[in-house]
Amino acid sequence: MDLACPPTRLARRRLLLASAGAATLSLPAFAQPGTGRQPITVVVPFTPGAPPDIVARVVSEGLQKRLGQPVVVDNRPGASGNIGAGLVARAAPDGHTLMVHTTTLVMNAGLYASLPYDPLASFAPVAMLTEVDYALVLHPSGGADLAEFVARAKARPEALNYASPGIGTPHHLLMELFQRQAGLRLLHVPYRGTAGAVTGVTAGEVQAMFMPVSGAAELTRGSVLRAVAVTAPARLALLPDSPTLAEGGVEGVTVRDWFGLLAPARVAPTVLAGLNEAANAVLASPEAAQALASQGYNVAGGTAEAFGRRMAADMERWGSLVREAGITAEGPAPAR
Structure with a gap:
């Protein structure tokens, strides 16, 4: 065979298949043809x-x-x-x-x-x-805004309580961080899940709760509850009237x-x-x-x-x- 001659149609096909196979092997395993x-x-x-x-x-x-x-x-x-x-x-x-x-x-x-x-x-x-950012939501029994809530909690340690969906949840640990930074003590009331915690704060069984901003925006719409602060570094479009915790004088809780x-x-x-x-x-x-x-x-x-x-x-x-x-x-x- 004259090696200088152009490859036959069959040879060209084999060359193309070999090239395609090499390209396939370079792809991640989950994206390879045959395993897709x-x-x-x-x-x-x-x-x-x-x-x-x-x-x-x-x-x-x-x-x-x-x-x-x-x-x-x-x-x-x-x-x-x-x-x-x-x-x-x-x-x-x-x-x-x-x-x-x-x-x-x-x-x-x-x-x-x-x-x-x-x-x-x-x-x-x-x-x-x-x-996702969090919002601090208050029942009226906890205060009209962040400043009033903090003042009441400092005046009567553990007289006010807060809800969480359970011990060790982000809601719980976030409130622990908030208490440390604000210099106050609240009573923790852990519920068995988010639904129970939300019901508790809505009914006034507890005075406060941290919750994701989307849930807070929905819950406080047309309700007696108020989202008095957010953990974000700046105000949020979903809760434009809610200041950041830093604006309210509580630093170190940007979460x-x-x-x-x-x-x-x-x-x-x-x-x-x-x-x-x-x-x-x-x-x-x-x-x-x-x-x-x-x-x-x-x-x-x-x-x-x-x-x-x-x-x-x-x-x-x-x-x-x-x-x-x-x-x-x-x-x-x-x-x-």
Whole structure:
């Protein structure tokens, strides 16, 4: 055969197939043709309809469209997210099992004596998806505004009480931080879930509660309740009349809860990079951005490394608070 002659049609076809195969091998495993039909499972360690579930479903729908393969949300609630997180920590690190979790993941490290995972070592951060600000909501029995509430609480320590969805929840730890920074003492009334806590503050059983701004905006609309301050660094469009806590004279309580996408540790760098790229593309899409903003979430995104640093910083911040306050999530909550 004359090597200088042009390749035959069959040879050209073989060359093109070989080139396509080489390109395929360079893609992350979850995006390769032939494996694209294998579903990606996004574990949400909370109940359907809870805030992490809402974020997970918006992002999962976008990932399914972008990756061209099924993405299934699997709710595994229980033990403040520990059951679902333990499941993901033990999953194969192939990019087909992911998790949407919240700041609770790193908070739990200080609240539980034993966990079925290490918040930092057991997972590979993919991307921070969203952040959410909180609002301090008061029943009229607690005061007309932040200044009156603080003054009453300082005048009569533990005479005023506050609700949370349970011991060790972000709502609880945020109020602990607020008390320390404001120099007051309130009585904690932990309910069994958000619905009970909201009912408690609405009925005046408790005087105060921290809750995500979207819920606070809805709850205080046409109600006797007032959102008297927000934890954001600046005033928010959802609650334009609510000052920041810093404006009200309480510094050091600028807090945003995060919702993030994670994979099991030891996932291949190419898979992690592909997932991060896909997640950021979904967050940048008008459909996802609008759906999340309508629920009061601030779209985040960014690198996996930046998300990992945020996780480590929050684990130290909340761990210190938990240790100093002597809080544990493993004792039974008072019955109500």
